[in-house]
Amino acid sequence: MPAPDAMKADPVILALEGRVTAYLVGPIWAEALETLSRYADRPIVIDASRLESIDDTGIALLFDLKSRPRSVGAEVEIRGLAPSLAALIPDYAPDDVAEPARKWPPLGIIERAGRAASLQLAAAARMLAFLGDCAAALLQAFHRRGVIRWGEVLSVAAEAGANAVPIVLLIGFLMGVIIAFEIGLVAQQFGAVIFVVDGVGVAVLRELGALMTAIVFAGRTGAAFAAQIGTQKVNEEVNAILTFGLDPVRFLVLPRLIAAVLVMPLLTVLADVVGIFGGALVLAGFNIGFVQFYNHLLGAVGIEDFLVGVVKAAVFGLTIAAIGCQRGLATGAGATSVGLSATSAVVTSIIWIVVLDGFFTVLISS
Amino acid sequence: MERPAVSAQAQTTPAVSVRDLKVGYGSRVLLEGASFDVQRGEILVILGASGCGKSSLMKNMIGLYRPMAGDVLIGGESIVRAGPTEKARLQRGLGITYQSGALFGSLTVLENIRFPLDEFTDIGLEQKNLIARMLLHQVEMVEAQSRMPAELSGGMLKRAGIARAMALGAEILMLDEPSAGLDPITAANLDRTILALRDNLGLTFVVVTHELQSILKVADRAVMLDATSRSIIAEGVPSELRDHSQDARVRQFFNRRPDAPETEVRR
Ligand SMILES: Nc1ncnc2c1ncn2[C@@H]1O[C@H](COP(=O)(O)OP(=O)(O)OP(=O)(O)O)[C@@H](O)[C@H]1O
Numbered sequence: 001m002p003a004p005d006a007m008k009a010d011p012v013i014l015a016l017e018g019r020v021t022a023y024l025v026g027p028i029w030a031e032a033l034e035t036l037s038r039y040a041d042r043p044i045v046i047d048a049s050r051l052e053s054i055d056d057t058g059i060a061l062l063f064d065l066k067s068r069p070r071s072v073g074a075e076v077e078i079r080g081l082a083p084s085l086a087a088l089i090p091d092y093a094p095d096d097v098a099e100p101a102r103k104w105p106p107l108g109i110i111e112r113a114g115r116a117a118s119l120q121l122a123a124a125a126r127m128l129a130f131l132g133d134c135a136a137a138l139l140q141a142f143h144r145r146g147v148i149r150w151g152e153v154l155s156v157a158a159e160a161g162a163n164a165v166p167i168v169l170l171i172g173f174l175m176g177v178i179i180a181f182e183i184g185l186v187a188q189q190f191g192a193v194i195f196v197v198d199g200v201g202v203a204v205l206r207e208l209g210a211l212m213t214a215i216v217f218a219g220r221t222g223a224a225f226a227a228q229i230g231t232q233k234v235n236e237e238v239n240a241i242l243t244f245g246l247d248p249v250r251f252l253v254l255p256r257l258i259a260a261v262l263v264m265p266l267l268t269v270l271a272d273v274v275g276i277f278g279g280a281l282v283l284a285g286f287n288i289g290f291v292q293f294y295n296h297l298l299g300a301v302g303i304e305d306f307l308v309g310v311v312k313a314a315v316f317g318l319t320i321a322a323i324g325c326q327r328g329l330a331t332g333a334g335a336t337s338v339g340l341s342a343t344s345a346v347v348t349s350i351i352w353i354v355v356l357d358g359f360f361t362v363l364i365s366s
Numbered sequence: 367m368e369r370p371a372v373s374a375q376a377q378t379t380p381a382v383s384v385r386d387l388k389v390g391y392g393s394r395v396l397l398e399g400a401s402f403d404v405q406r407g408e409i410l411v412i413l414g415a416s417g418c419g420k421s422s423l424m425k426n427m428i429g430l431y432r433p434m435a436g437d438v439l440i441g442g443e444s445i446v447r448a449g450p451t452e453k454a455r456l457q458r459g460l461g462i463t464y465q466s467g468a469l470f471g472s473l474t475v476l477e478n479i480r481f482p483l484d485e486f487t488d489i490g491l492e493q494k495n496l497i498a499r500m501l502l503h504q505v506e507m508v509e510a511q512s513r514m515p516a517e518l519s520g521g522m523l524k525r526a527g528i529a530r531a532m533a534l535g536a537e538i539l540m541l542d543e544p545s546a547g548l549d550p551i552t553a554a555n556l557d558r559t560i561l562a563l564r565d566n567l568g569l570t571f572v573v574v575t576h577e578l579q580s581i582l583k584v585a586d587r588a589v590m591l592d593a594t595s596r597s598i599i600a601e602g603v604p605s606e607l608r609d610h611s612q613d614a615r616v617r618q619f620f621n622r623r624p625d626a627p628e629t630e631v632r633r
């Protein structure tokens with residue numbers, strides 16, 4: 001414990017005793033600095049003769065006290081330090097371990113906006129270039145055998161498709177229940193409950209089946225694609241593929257794109273079926289029997305409604321997989337950037353799904 | 367502020383004591399019946415071919431994995447049978463580096479070194495920064511202090527990992543291949559640092575390494591593992607093992623000769 005002893009106009013004695021270790025040094029250090037600044041114009045003697053043991057933090061304390069700039073005649077002197085401990089106090093200049101100067105001045109707001117915009121543009125350009133690469137690889141795959149690794153396609157499809165069945169069933173079912181209930185309550189007031197069947201059928205088949213499945217798919221599979229490929233990038237697996245003269249798009253991306261295009265429509269059909277079933281269950285509560293529901297449904301929706309949903313699903317699947325893979329390949333270095341890639345894959349995918357869905361709606365209805 | 371109990375123990379108890387340890391994964395046994403002590407202030411190296419279980423042994427010794435059988439005492443206290451709080455306290459008394467560096471990817475190098483100080487001490491920020499920079503200086507890494515781990519080379523990651531392991535002033539340091547991937551000069555400086563810390567602070571070191579030169583220079587004692595016999599095949603002073611071991615495998619290792627040599631290379 002430092003015990004400052006003011007003696008006439010002579011040196012101030014600061015005693016360090018016992019153990020000075022990481023767990024104990026905090027208050028000692030604070031007190032020592034306080035003494036140093038209180039007696040800024042008097043010499044300071046640090047009495048280390050009763051110091052038993054120190055660790056790296058104690059060494060840093062002694063180094064700090066010794067090398068603080070002081071006015072002439074007010075130097076800090078360390079006395080009685082055991083030679084074995086003295087040998088540990090480094091003799092480099094304090095500047096060697098000084099805080100590094102900030103290299104760049106902070107950016108102005110216009111400059112920052114400009115940088116952000118140019119980053120976004122560059123990202124869009126990279127995405128386009130990536131889509132070009134994918135298309136080229138796909139074309140090549142049609143012309144030559146053996147380009148597509150079907151084993152990989154199957155395993156991705158199993159993970160992204162089969163394992164997603166429970167959650168798609170749950171969400172599809174609840175979605176059907178919810179919209180049937182909400183529309184049903186309103187329609188009841190007008191005595192038009194039977195038309196809820198039309199509403200549920202069209203909404204589920206054309207829009208919600210594909211949309212909800214796509215959102216689940218983006219969260220489950222898009223993120224997984226980005227994280228898997230991102231980790232491979234960070235581990236230099238992608239570099240290994242490149243230096244074998246192979247194309248990472250063909251190896252990592254194509255199987256995922258194909259699997260997604262195959263699996264998304266299947267999942268959507270499942271969501272459609274359970275969604276409509278959920279609607280039927282609710283409407284049974286509104287006194288519309290299953291047979292009546294079925295007959296009315298056949299009149300209300302056609303095969304084209306179903307096909308619109310399925311085609312959308314395939315396009316959504318392609319989009320999600322492409323974005324996930326692109327984000328994965330664009331991963332920087334380190335585990336943090338893998339997380340960023342996965343997040344950005346999900347967010348970008350969902351934005352694109354909604355935008356594309358808008359396109360589809362306008363396109364089909366005009 | 368509690369501090370690790372390691373130092374409170376009588377000076378005669380070994381810093382680390384491995385008792386009849388059995389190490390493995392699932393049903394696969396890597397090492398059986400391993401027993402050795404590490405005395406306070408001793409530098410012990412663990413040797414053995416790649417894949418024979420050195421890192422696994424170390425992970426069992428630091429309480430990361432539970433051994434299949436046997437016990438590990440840190441300063442006389444079992445880390446195997448310790449409850450969660452006890453175990454955390456024992457582990458905090460160890461300075462540990464991992465083969466890959468194991469820096470936290472979201473923190474800069476300086477913040478990585480400061481991390482244990484931030485978590486467990488009440489030292490002021492500026493002071494912690496000074497401590498961290500001095501530790502980095504010791505491993506010649508001050509220039510890289512504001513970089514992120516992802517921007518470092520393998521050897522740099524390792525050096526920063528060593529600096530972090532020393533931050534809390536642990537009295538027992540467990541280093542997994544600290545000098546693999548370092549250039550000879552940096553590796554030699556690291557050896558010098560290890561010796562200085564042992565000589566002046568009385569720290570204890572358990573080091574996994576393959577660097578013959580460094581083994582002969584720093585190690586007081588070596589323990590050699592073998593994959594086929596799943597046991598410790600040699601224990602002793604490295605230079606004596608090199609010159610007088612009866613075991614061909616040990617001589618092969620020390621003489622860098624894959625084919626059992628009869629003549630010995632003396633340096
Ligand atoms: N988490 C784990 N699960 C299962 N097996 C493992 C695990 N970690 C390591 N192994 C196996 O245990 C064996 C020993 O691995 P370990 O990392 O301990 O070797 P090592 O002696 O440190 O090798 P090196 O010198 O290459 O670092 C290896 O065969 C490895 O395959």
Ligand SMILES: [Mg+2]
Pocket residue numbers: 420421422465542
């Ligand atoms: Mg290892």
